[in-house]
Structure formats: structure tokens, C-alpha cells
Amino acid sequence: MLPMLQKHTLITAALLASLSLTACGKKKDVFSEPNKQAKPTDSSQTDNTNGEIGGGLPAPGGNGKDATQPAPIPNKGQGQGKNPTTPPPPPPTPTNPQTPANPATPPPVVDTRPAPAPGTHIIPGDYRYNDPSNVTRDNLTKRMTGGVTADGLVYTSSGTDDLLNFLRARNEKVSYDTRRLNLEAAASVQHAKLSVDSMSGDVIITLKVREGNDVKVYNVAGSQGEGAASPVRSVRAGNGERTTGSRALEGTVKCLDLDGGCENVFARLKIGSSPSSAIINVVFRTSAADLYFNLPEQFSDNPEYLILRDYVKNTIRKENTVDRIKSVGLSSFEVVNGRSGFTVVTKGANNELLAFAGPLLAPEAGTGVNIPLTRIAKDQQDSLDLVSLSNSKLNYANWIGEARLVANNGLGQIRIALKMRKRASYAQDQFAVTFMRKIKPLVEINDDNLK
Secondary structure, three states: OOOOOEOOOOOEOOOOOOOOOOOOOOOOOOOOOOOOOOOOOOOOOOOEOEEEEOOOOOOOOOOOOOOOOOOOOOOOOOOOOOOOOOOOOOOEOOOOOOOOOOOOOOOOEOOOOOOOOOOOOOOOOOOOOOOHHHHHOOOOOOOEEEEEOOOOOEEEOOOOOOHHHHHHHHHOOOOHHHHHHHHHHHHHEEEEEEEEOOOOOEEEEEEEEEEOOEEEEEEEEEEOOOOOOEEEEEOOEEOOEEOOOOOOEEEEEEEOEOOOOOOEEEEEEEEOOOOOOEEEEEEEEEEEEEEEEEEOOOOOOOHHHHHHHHHHHHHHHOOOOOOOEEEEEEEEEEEOOOOEEEEEEEEEOOOEEEEEEEEOEEOOOOOEEEEEOEEOOOOHHHOOOOOOOOOOEOHHHHHEEEEEEEEEOOOOEEEEEEEEOOOOOOOOOEEEEEEEEOOOOEOOOOOOOOO
């Protein structure tokens, strides 16, 4: 159960910056400043649901600053981690899933980023997962899957640990042919979903894999538990999807939370049969999250927006009413050397559901992007979890005309911009929400714990 949202101070600041509709997020010739040793997270910190009335919203493609946020720290050059072995020829890597490719045209060949040595990219000691100013901070080293889109955006993690770096580096230690097959398999995964039965502990993983001109569905199931990794085997259906792929698929799942929980799960899956089998590594993260709101000081009299604004203000003030957000979650899947995606879900005490999903993309330098998102209630196949809609209301969700990912720091903080639907002669009010995943420490990352 997600913790209750805490009280905070309501701040009045400058007018909301206007949103640009131009695409952004291209690579820049800038690299992050070498980071200092990270300080342990202070477990005594209060998890707040912060908010800002009249806060500044960064324009898509730029690293705009909130009126109350500090200016970014200037960048300095930083070298990349050395690749322990000679890399193979460029494998096919993912394209942006929000822009479907022509089924008859294979995805373009784009180099993956070399795997940095684990532990070489340390988070600055002043970084806090629940500080919303970090979502536009430029001097942070992202945790990247290794997948890159055709236009140079990178797929990222939603965590601060070195898990992806370790798994990418481990893949480079195998033979050339094995590495090539693993990279091709990772690039072919279009989507991954994990669901867990909270009562029985049963696990179902669904993969959507591109095979030629088609996308095939694969399902595996098993039981998760503490300690050693648990086996998973192919099943005919799962997560509302029927298995359509014909290749063999098996593997293991392992809970990685240091406290014995399963918010962070590692799946090691073997697809195909020898000698052409390959390993697909996927990291799933499902966590509670903190919120930070940026609301404009000036707004229209659109009654739908006024209701949503009061809903947010009641949440910020933690008013004793059902018209406030009760729970917040941020989930992600991260295919090593492949795609990654996220889902954010807010559920009100009045059962109003606001949930959005999209790719975890960011520029190599900076955090600003402009990626359209999908509403969960409309396209449930994009959900990473089984979202029960039986007792949910979608009134607020239907009032949202557009949702876009406008910032992603690659460490578990994302900002989405929401635009009201067109209604009569009212202006389409816009506001932003920063989601900050509550980070839990993992077990020691080594071969014994990641078998």
C-alpha cells in the first residue's frame, strides 16, 4: 500500500511558461560532470507530495527552470567508460515505439552506447530522489539501457542503481557470436509487461517481439520468492494476451530489493533453441512515487479545469475530502540493450483514475523531450501492470486532451505536461506534474545475485 501524501507549503510563483509543440531532444555535444560519491539516502526524510501554484513549466526540448528551482550546475567534459572488449558490428536497435515503422521496413541500424564500467558513474551527493528540481538538472549521469532511437534519443532506466551498467558490461564478456545474438534479441523486444498476484506470488511476464514483419507475443509464468531466482516457463496466455510466437522461451526471475521485497525484479529469459538461442535481460520496477505540481497562476473559467485544479490543491493541502489523490505509482520495464517504457498511475479517493504510459526516452545530454503519451484506460495493452478499472472512474481522464513527456532525468524522475481538451470557447489550460519514484536499495549487484 502506498504511503499517505504529506503536508507541504503552497507556493505562489511566476506565470506558467508556454508549451512548445516542436519536437526536441536531439543529442548535444555535452557530457556530464564527473560525479562525487553519493550519500546514503536519509530514511528519516518525509515523503511529501509537493506542489506549486503558478510554477514555471519548462518548454519542450529545453531545460527550463521552475521559478523556485536552482539554476543547473555548469557541465564539464567527462570521458566514457572503456569497453572491455572489442564491440561487434552495429546491431539493429529500437526505434521510437510511439512512431510505428512501416511493417515492411526493418528498423534502422543504430549503434548502442558502450557499457560503462559499473560504479564509474556516481550520483552527486546532493541528489535527492524527491527533489523536483533534479528533473531538469543537467549534471547527472543517466542510467541507460543501451538502446538508441534513429534520431539519437536514448532509452533510460527509472532507477539510480548500477544494475543496467552491470548487465550491459556482463554481456560484453561473452563470445562475439553470443553477444551478437543477445543484442539482436534485445533490439527485437517491442514491449515487456510483468504482473504479480499479490496473494499467491505468481508471476506472469509478457513479451512482444518483432520477428520479420510481424510482432509475436510470448508469455512465461512462475512464482517469485525470496532468495534464489525462480524458474519461469512458457504458457499459452497471460496478461490478457495469447501466445502467438513459436520459439522456446524460458528463464528465471529474481526479486532484488535489499529488504526482501519485489519492487525491483530481474528477469533473465532465454529465447530460441541452440545454436541460435539468445538471452534477454529485463528489469521491472514498480514503486510508489511522490508528486510535484506546476499550475499556472492565470487560467480560464473552464469548469472541467477548475474541478481538476481543486482536486490538485486538495491533494497538496491534504484536505479531508474524497476529491484528492490517494495513491501514486510509477512502473517501468527496461530491456538491457533495448527499449524501456513507463506507466504513471494516480488514483483518487473518489476513484478517479489518471494513468499514462510511454517510452522512457531522453537526450544523451540534458533532460528535455517532447514525447506523446497514451492514456491507460484507452489503450490497456500499453499498461505495464494489470490496472483494475472495475471500480475506477475516468471522468478526469476524459477531460485531458493531450499528455506529453517533457523531461526525464534517467534516474526515476519524469515530468509530464497535460493539456485540457477543447471545450466551447475556453482556452485549453495546461499544467505539469513531476513524478519521482521512491528509490529502494538493492542487493549487492554481482554474478551470484544475478544468476
